[in-house]
Amino acid sequence: MTTRIGVVTFPGTLDDRDSLRAVRIAGAEPVSLWHRDKDIKQVDAVVLAGGFSYGDYLRAGAISRFSPVMETVIEQAKGGMPVLGICNGFQILTETHLLPGAMLRNNHLHFICRDQKLRVENAGTAWTADYDAGQEISVPLKNIDGRYVAAESVLDELEAEGRVAFRYLDGNPNGSLRDIAGITNAAGNVVGLMPHPEHAVEPLIGTGRTDGLGFFTSILKKLVSA
């Protein structure tokens, strides 16, 4: 049976087609999911893609978390289904409290789009197994609300448990505390990050590197071997 990975489209989601493409290039079957449907079509994992869901007019991700599809995603994530939140998806995951912390406006107050170097700190999650711990990768970063913040005690706990999944290298682009670019839940099935691995899966496109493909091959291998 093929591995089915769903990508949710909220109103205002922008990178859904890119994520579907990345899933396909990795070798899994991409499945479009719609925000109004509780039914997630028996997918094996879900990607919450980047964009500005509901315009992000209230607070990034604040409205999407109440959508029907998220009821199912939250329930199944708690049961172990792998979920990857990219950019706006990460913001939604913090709003649902599947991941701790919150995202504030970048410290320089501008939208920033650039090629960003990261270090993979945790290669043990469902979405990072194809990387080595400590591996340096470059993927595009593009956001305006990307400054990760959490209480000191939460940050200490994340560090102690190895749940900081990615850290910014060569300059913190937005003022995120402790250079955190992405985190995982304790079980390692829910991962969120601000940079965009789905934009770095083809040699010619975007930055011209394929450093992001590992997210999608990681999950595929995990699901196939499970």
Next chain:
Amino acid sequence: MTIKNLDTVKHAAGTPDVDQPWKELGLKEDEYLRIREILERRPTGAELAMYSVMWSEHCSYKSSKVHLKQFGDKVPANDAMLVGIGENAGVVDVGQGYAVTFKVESHNHPSYIEPYQGAATGVGGIVRDILAMGARPVAVVDPLRFGAADHPDTRRVLPGVVAGIGGYGNCLGLPNIGGEVVFDPCYQGNPLVNAGCIGVMKHEDIHLAQASGPGNKVILYGARTGGDGIGGVSVLASETFDDAKPTKRPAVQVGDPFQEKLLIECTLEIFAEKLVAGIQDLGGAGLSCATSELASAGSGGMRVELDTVPLRDSSLSPEEILMSESQERMCAVVEPDKVDRFMEICEKWDVIATVIGEVTEGTRLEIFWHGEQIVDVPPRSVAHDGPVYHRPYARPDWQDALQADDANKLARPASPAELREQVLRLVGSPNQASKAWITDQYDRFVQGNTVLAQPEDAGMVRIDESTNLGVAMATDGNGRFAKLDPYTGAQLALAEAYRNVAASGAKPLAISDCLNFGSPEDPAVMWQFAEATRGLADGCLQLGTPVTGGNVSLYNQTGETAIHPTPVVAVLGVIDDVTRRTPIAFAEEGRLLYLLGETREEFGGSAWSQVIHDHLGGLPPAVDLDREKLLGEILISGSRDGMIDAAHDLSDGGLIQAVTESCLRGGKGARLVVPDTLSISGSATGDAFTFLFSESAGRAVVAVPRSEELRFTDMCGARGLPATRIGVVDGEEIEVQGEFSIPLSELRAAHEGTIEALLV
């Protein structure tokens, strides 16, 4: 206005002597009299509102029409053209069943008044134009011009414009792949905010703006109509700024990019199910434009119940509803049996849709307000038969003196040390410096098809993942050249954009233009406009690239002072296989550098003359469009056959600017040797200054692998294109042998820090 004192058609017919505010609405007396003549009575308030916006300079092209006609008369033989001038945007065939639509428009005046919203809604408007042709928008570009980089007001206008473009465009999910940022004091009170968009569709999906088929429903969908942007095209865009008048901020529209994103997805789904017979976006002149243009292009008859239009503000009068330029609205003509499905799709995307009228048997556009008729006009008289002016034009008396002030006589650097110092000043000057601080605020990756984006010569996106078919676009303009000679200046803009597209490896196909000028009521400005359009039309004919559409922005002047004439040209190209694209980066050591074309002592209007001497005079570089064509063919062949792996066009700043950008992009240095002769005609012998700074047209620098050198030089020789070996990619500095060397780190500091230091 309450229904009690409603100015109905019947009321107007019975009260011929009512004083009407035609002047306040931007109409001239003879125009008002002509409206009375057409209607054989005085217009109602609603009719007057419609005519005033549709007969504005912005909508009617009344001053420019007689000159723009050339673009239709001088059409080159080009079988790529599918839809020409006159629709929302032109459409060209790019092969494999795909068609591409593209256009550049201006949003200059609103962006000065209210930079964020002005620029944001400029993006929104051009995207809807492209969408209305049936295409999925795939990329945007933004040619921008501001006043002096260090002027306090530039710190107000530029960050607002950039944030507006980013804030709106980034929310739409459209990669921003190119454009320009230029500073010049002439744009101080009149910044130019031009916005371009590219859309892709299959041939069979082309949609046109026309309402035919009596009984078909007219559906307004998208945002509710509010009180914003009333008179945007008339009292704002079609007059010069004057300090004495009250602020025009209420005439600027306010954008909601989230609504636009929903509108895009919703409309594409409606297209996919073939539910519309005709479609038009609502931009300038709002409902007045959409209803009259749809009816005029169809069979003529349309009946609209204006009180059914969903409003944000229930107190709006019918005149205001007709003139409102509220954003994110579209108007579709739908067969009755398809209306239900149309409404379902709108509901799916949370888009409000309302049947506001229907196509009728007649030939009149009739608009009703709570059952009372307030408009009864022949739609063509509103939309297409506006006034046409043959404005007087005359070569300004200062033109001769300007051209006689020869830039070639300016003091040149006297020593290698001075030359080195001028290189650093040039590459670090606001116009030549890196614009990354600006373009990094735009998403260039979204949609996952971006092959090239700024600072590359052209932006390029893949349009078919299975075949790697792609399109490229470059936009260029040089107001300094056009001021010295508008005819040549327009051709130089065309040549540069053409060259940029070819340098990326794509074949130039067609152009769109945005013609930014001062007041047409000034004969000198009108002469510049006439010369520039003539130059552009002649140039397009010679290059074989038709004009598919575009936009004219006049009245870019404050008081008596007009901007430099600034025709901006967008060239669209096609590339069969995007894996063959040519980047600008010198990334491989040992690559041989060849200068293609001839270098002459041409400094009139150059970046060097501006940066070092604050001078504008003389003649712009000579144009040879046959040479441009040949250069383009060589660049495209070199890319296709793997003979070159980097190319950069030479334009403002000359060779040293191009080499600096390519070296910094690739992270490798270059050793350059000044050649013995720079020109086959021998007019310039090899002096380092001319070699580095001349802005002769028709040139590019390419990086050639050693294994390909013979094949490449043979090709250039056989085709008759001068190709001079000038150096090699090597090391971590740019060295001009016998003159100077500058470490890349020093160049990078000069080139990359300028904009942020000025604006943050």
